[in-house]
Amino acid sequence: MNNIEQQRYFSRELLDWYGRSKRDLPWRRHRNPYYIWISEIMLQQTRVDTVIPYFNRFIEKFPTVEALADAPEDEVLKCWEGLGYYSRARNLQHAARQVKEQYGGIMPSGKEEVFGLKGVGPYTAGAIRSIAFNIPAPAVDGNVMRVLSRYFLIEEDIMKGSTRAHMEDLVVRLIPEGRASDFNQGLMELGALVCTPKSPKCLTCPVMEHCAARLEGKEESLPIKTKAKPPRPEYRVAALVEGTGEYNGKVLIRKRPSTGLLAGMWELPHISLSQGKETAPISLPDEAAMDRLAGELKTEGIPIRPVGHLMDAEHTFSHIHWNMRVFRCQWRDISAGSLQAAESAAAYAAVYKDTVEGNIDVEAGTANSSEPQYRWISQSDMAFYAFPNVFLRILNQYFTSE
Structure with a gap:
């Protein structure tokens, strides 16, 4: 199988699997850019099961961008209490004020506009644009890099900017026309549920047949990642x-x-x-x-x-x-x-x-x-x-x- 066929196989099987197996998550029930934005910020460094009740309470208390922008900071922090990484909450409120003041409370979809919001990095910008607006933008996080490293046998340090850039380019090529939202969510879902850091569930993986790392017995040694300094x-x-x-x-x-x-x-x-x-x-x-x-x-x-x-x-x-x-x-x-x-x-x-x-x-x-x-x-x-x-x-x- 050549590279083009390998890529087409991956995209086709991933989308079929996601359609059958995707989890029912509250932010997936609507294509509301605000909900998707909140969920992506909360999911940084935090497990899905932990985020769900926080997301529901947060949306109930701050149902719109304007409600979040106008709220006292102490209320926002109290609603975030227990999630940790509190700069996320402060940046989120700062960005909500940006959206209110600069875009009339409507979440922008342009790359520069989204990336210009406080606390929004390359991954979050890609996630918002692809999931909410179905724009073929890459959303490359740890789960995605692990899947791509294994399936395409990418033996490069994922902590390097050049490796991330290579994977972002690869994702753009993999996204089928008109399927950016489902494809990126499926890629994240595969990394979270099947292609896990330890003991990956290869036998239930929808793309196992042509996974290069599995074929070479390297599925548990990838991705390559420089160890961070201990706290x-x-x-x-x-x-x-x-x-x-x-x-x-x-x-x-x-x-x-x-x-x-x-x-x-x-x-x-x-x-x-x-x-x-x-x-x-x-x-x-x-x-x-x-x-x-x-x-x-x-x-x-x-x-x-x-x-x-x-x-x-x-x-x-x-x-x-x-x-x-x-x-x-x-x-x-x-x-x-x-x-x-x-x-x-x-x-x-x-x-x-x-x-x-x-x-x-x-x-x-x-x-x-x-x-x-x-x-x-x-x-x-x-x-x-x-x-x-x-x-x-x-x-x-x-x-x-x-």
């Missing part, structure tokens, strides 16, 4: 500060800066145990760690007294692995000395006095938006704040045990 470990200590008096039963949380990792989300006050500009993590005995935690939070105007170890937690980002030790802490009595120290640090004086609806809004008269914000919250209040997964687990475990 850098960091050791952190966090304060679970318990309220007293009118704040009894509540804990203290703070808002992260508006830029950077986990921007704009809420967390327990915590510090890194790195020293100066050193990148290597260090670990400290509990007593020393508690002293350092109390000392650094004092400079933010948060006078606490750690009383002991509460729990440990871990979380892995793409490039960092947090090892976190959480200490139960008490709020120290506010004295003239502590208030003076807080004011001298331009932080948060009179924390118990400056409240909004029972929560602290301790800006101490400063207009510096880069200063952290703090709140006292109960378990029921968690519904109104978006937390990274690691702090969501810590707080849920704490409130459940209490």
Whole structure:
């Protein structure tokens, strides 16, 4: 079989298989570009089964581009809570505002226009254009590269830009006229369900007969992929500060800066145990760690007294692995000395006095938006704040045990 015949066979058998075997997914029930866009962003780094309930809730809350564009960011982040990679949600809302302002709320179909949206890369642009508009654009992700590497025996590193470009060109040649939407979805589906990373299900594969890797016994050694660097470990200590008096039963949380990792989300006050500009993590005995935690939070105007170890937690980002030790802490009595120290640090004086609806809004008269914000919250209040997964687990475990 020559290359042209091999390609025609692949396209024909793939489309037949997809027509028989495609999963019933909520974003496939409509050719709505907005739905397809949302689903593709959510599916980045995330399993389909995990995405489905999030997609349904997100569409219910933000049914149109305009609804997403006009929503408060905190609501968008809260709706995204648990999916991780929160920059996806912020970029999605930014792009929704672009669509509203530049295209009247109608998703564009042009290559440059789609690719110009915030957070939309080559794969996502190709997926939106091909699935929603049936345009013969390549949508090459990890699943697709694995299928193509095996079927066509492409023994090149898929982490290289030249390999991706070669595969994008190949996909364009493979797409039958008028079938871009089904073809690209079928290609993704084959990689997700049959041509899996480990133990591929070759005997049920619709294109197994002419798969070059299978014929040469290389199906499990492809694709070739340079291993990424392991995430850098960091050791952190966090304060679970318990309220007293009118704040009894509540804990203290703070808002992260508006830029950077986990921007704009809420967390327990915590510090890194790195020293100066050193990148290597260090670990400290509990007593020393508690002293350092109390000392650094004092400079933010948060006078606490750690009383002991509460729990440990871990979380892995793409490039960092947090090892976190959480200490139960008490709020120290506010004295003239502590208030003076807080004011001298331009932080948060009179924390118990400056409240909004029972929560602290301790800006101490400063207009510096880069200063952290703090709140006292109960378990029921968690519904109104978006937390990274690691702090969501810590707080849920704490409130459940209490």
